[in-house]
Amino acid sequence: MTSPDSSASAVPPTPRNATASAGKAYLVGAGPGDLGLVTLRARDLIARAQLVIYDYLCNPEMLRWAPPGAEILYAGKKAKAHTLTQDQINDALVQAVRAGKLVVRLKGGDPYVFGRGGEEAEALYAQGLAFEVVPGVTSAVAAPAYAGIPITHRDHASAVMFITGHEDPTKETSSLDWPLLARFAGTRVFLMGVERLPIITQRLIDEGAAPDTPAALVRWGTTPRQGSLAGTLATIAALREQHDFRPPAILVVGGVVACRAALGWFERRPLFGRRVVVTRTREQASALSDLLRERGADVLEIPTIRTVAATLSTAETAWLAGWKSGVEKPHWLVFTSPNGVEYFMRSFLACAGGDIRALQGIRIASVGPGTTKKLAAYYISVDRQPETFTAEALGCCFAPDEVRGKRICLARGNLANPELPAALLAAGAAEVRGLTVYETSPAPAAAADSDSPIPDARARFEAEGAHFIAFASSSAAESWAALNLAPQGDAPIPRAISIGPETSKALRKLGIEIAAEAQSSTVAGLSDAVCAAANISGCSQTS
Numbered sequence: 001m002t003s004p005d006s007s008a009s010a011v012p013p014t015p016r017n018a019t020a021s022a023g024k025a026y027l028v029g030a031g032p033g034d035l036g037l038v039t040l041r042a043r044d045l046i047a048r049a050q051l052v053i054y055d056y057l058c059n060p061e062m063l064r065w066a067p068p069g070a071e072i073l074y075a076g077k078k079a080k081a082h083t084l085t086q087d088q089i090n091d092a093l094v095q096a097v098r099a100g101k102l103v104v105r106l107k108g109g110d111p112y113v114f115g116r117g118g119e120e121a122e123a124l125y126a127q128g129l130a131f132e133v134v135p136g137v138t139s140a141v142a143a144p145a146y147a148g149i150p151i152t153h154r155d156h157a158s159a160v161m162f163i164t165g166h167e168d169p170t171k172e173t174s175s176l177d178w179p180l181l182a183r184f185a186g187t188r189v190f191l192m193g194v195e196r197l198p199i200i201t202q203r204l205i206d207e208g209a210a211p212d213t214p215a216a217l218v219r220w221g222t223t224p225r226q227g228s229l230a231g232t233l234a235t236i237a238a239l240r241e242q243h244d245f246r247p248p249a250i251l252v253v254g255g256v257v258a259c260r261a262a263l264g265w266f267e268r269r270p271l272f273g274r275r276v277v278v279t280r281t282r283e284q285a286s287a288l289s290d291l292l293r294e295r296g297a298d299v300l301e302i303p304t305i306r307t308v309a310a311t312l313s314t315a316e317t318a319w320l321a322g323w324k325s326g327v328e329k330p331h332w333l334v335f336t337s338p339n340g341v342e343y344f345m346r347s348f349l350a351c352a353g354g355d356i357r358a359l360q361g362i363r364i365a366s367v368g369p370g371t372t373k374k375l376a377a378y379y380i381s382v383d384r385q386p387e388t389f390t391a392e393a394l395g396c397c398f399a400p401d402e403v404r405g406k407r408i409c410l411a412r413g414n415l416a417n418p419e420l421p422a423a424l425l426a427a428g429a430a431e432v433r434g435l436t437v438y439e440t441s442p443a444p445a446a447a448a449d450s451d452s453p454i455p456d457a458r459a460r461f462e463a464e465g466a467h468f469i470a471f472a473s474s475s476a477a478e479s480w481a482a483l484n485l486a487p488q489g490d491a492p493i494p495r496a497i498s499i500g501p502e503t504s505k506a507l508r509k510l511g512i513e514i515a516a517e518a519q520s521s522t523v524a525g526l527s528d529a530v531c532a533a534a535n536i537s538g539c540s541q542t543s
């Protein structure tokens with residue numbers, strides 16, 4: 001209600017931050033680490049943010065969702081290495097919202113679970129500024145779940161406590177009721193407890209908890225760096241010491257820990273604990289990366305090659321344009337890679353006035369399923385695909401009279417295998433015309449913006465090494481060798497996995513030893529070969 005005598009009564013009261021401002025802060029849970037556990041709401045807000053303030057425990061990969069031009073601010077908080085104080089963070093939030101910005105304050109896990117989110121919201125409220133909260137999947141639940149520990153279970157625990165391990169249990173003024181924690185019959189989940197682990201466990205025992213109460217630590221839960229360690233209240237601190245098990249980690253105390261042996265699904269995945277380099281162009285990497293991640297691998301996508309459309313000569317352009325009226329049309333159009341299809345179609349449609357019917361009557365051959373799938377995306381079905389997916393097999397998969405006297409067009413990249421045209425000519429083709437539709441070049445060196453908070457795969461490779469490197473083409477092998485990257489110190493040197501015989505041939509020529517070759521020259525075959533090389537049965541990582 002507006003007051004009747006106020007001169008301002010004709011207009012609604014002005015909110016304090018109404019000046020320019022649709023400014024608002026969103027306190028957003030970034031989840032425990034696995035990018036798949038971030039909420040849709042979080043992703044949507046990051047994609048609209050003008051300022052993102054993030055913490056040490058947020059997976060920085062999600063910063064890729066921010067729009068170009070968004071300001072990204074690191075608020076830090078690695079134990080003992082605070083980058084900004086809490087007051088500075090509150091100030092930064094207040095200033096930005098006041099200036100009318102859409103601010104996303106990203107916090108690991110859930111913003112209100114030991115994340116000081118409450119204080120930040122209060123600071124905004126005190127200034128009359130708008131905010132919203134987006135809950136996240138907390139590590140207190142997710143890390144145990146990924147380690148095979150359900151925090152409640154009808155047989156073990158009907159209640160859960162989330163406890164800060166930051167408090168000094170020897171302090172007189174501790175705000176925790178230790179006798180209650182020791183007596184509690186449910187699951188006790190401690191966050192931030194690694195540093196004080198010996199005193200936490202001792203205090204619980206001193207206050208009457210059974211020393212053989214099961215206890216487990218889960219570090220970097222839900223990420224490829226996850227590790228877990230189980231013992232009892234009496235042993236877990238010594239085990240931690242022995243395994244040099246470092247934070248961030250969750251301590252779970254209670255009967256539910258016993259479930260871990262049966263339910264520890266995440267660390268049992270075949271490629272868990274294995275780092276695999278994927279060497280493909282940025283555009284193509286994701287299918288292979290997805291398959292490998294699904295099997296638990298820590299994937300480093302290092303682009304080695306970049307493809308660009310080749311400029312066709314005037315004669316080539318005129319030739320393609322002529323197909324529309326049937327002039328010099330080839331009998332066969334042959335594709336040896338998905339890139340070949342993509343770049344050919346772009347050039348061809350430009351020459352043929354965008355009319356796919358100019359391909360009518362031409363028979364289509366494809367080297368394998370990836371290429372065939374790409375053709376299908378253009379609603380083109382293939383007339384021929386060899387049983388094994390190599391250029392050599394492709395050269396042999398025609399009947400003699402399909403080739404003899406025929407005109408064949410090969411739409412390929414500049415580094416394509418010269419043996420295929422030779423084989424087709426030897427088989428009696430009247431003409432084999434290579435059309436170079438794309439060019440392959442080494443990917444540019446380091447990321448343009450070396451200050452970027454988004455982890456650079458090359459830098460990670462050099463620092464941490466990898467167990468395997470998956471080669472999906474001979475040109476990727478060649479460009480990888482040209483990059484001359486090597487892991488530092490005793491970081492593992494990756495073993496090469498090849499997609500098929502041609503890539504293997506190129507690798508051998510480069511002096512790269514091959515640990516395994518895919519049985520089927522497809523992305524799925526390559527992923528299977530990585531698993532085979534990792535010797536699935538012998539690679540359990542759980543301790």
Ligand code: SAH
Pocket residue numbers: 032033057107108109110111112113114115137138139140143190191192193218219220221222223247248249250
């Ligand atoms: N708001 C966060 C917790 C912040 S307190 C959340 O809801 O998850 C920081 C503590 O969280 C760390 O000391 C550690 O105990 C825990 N933590 C956060 N991410 C973790 C992860 N991926 N694995 C294990 N512990 C994690």
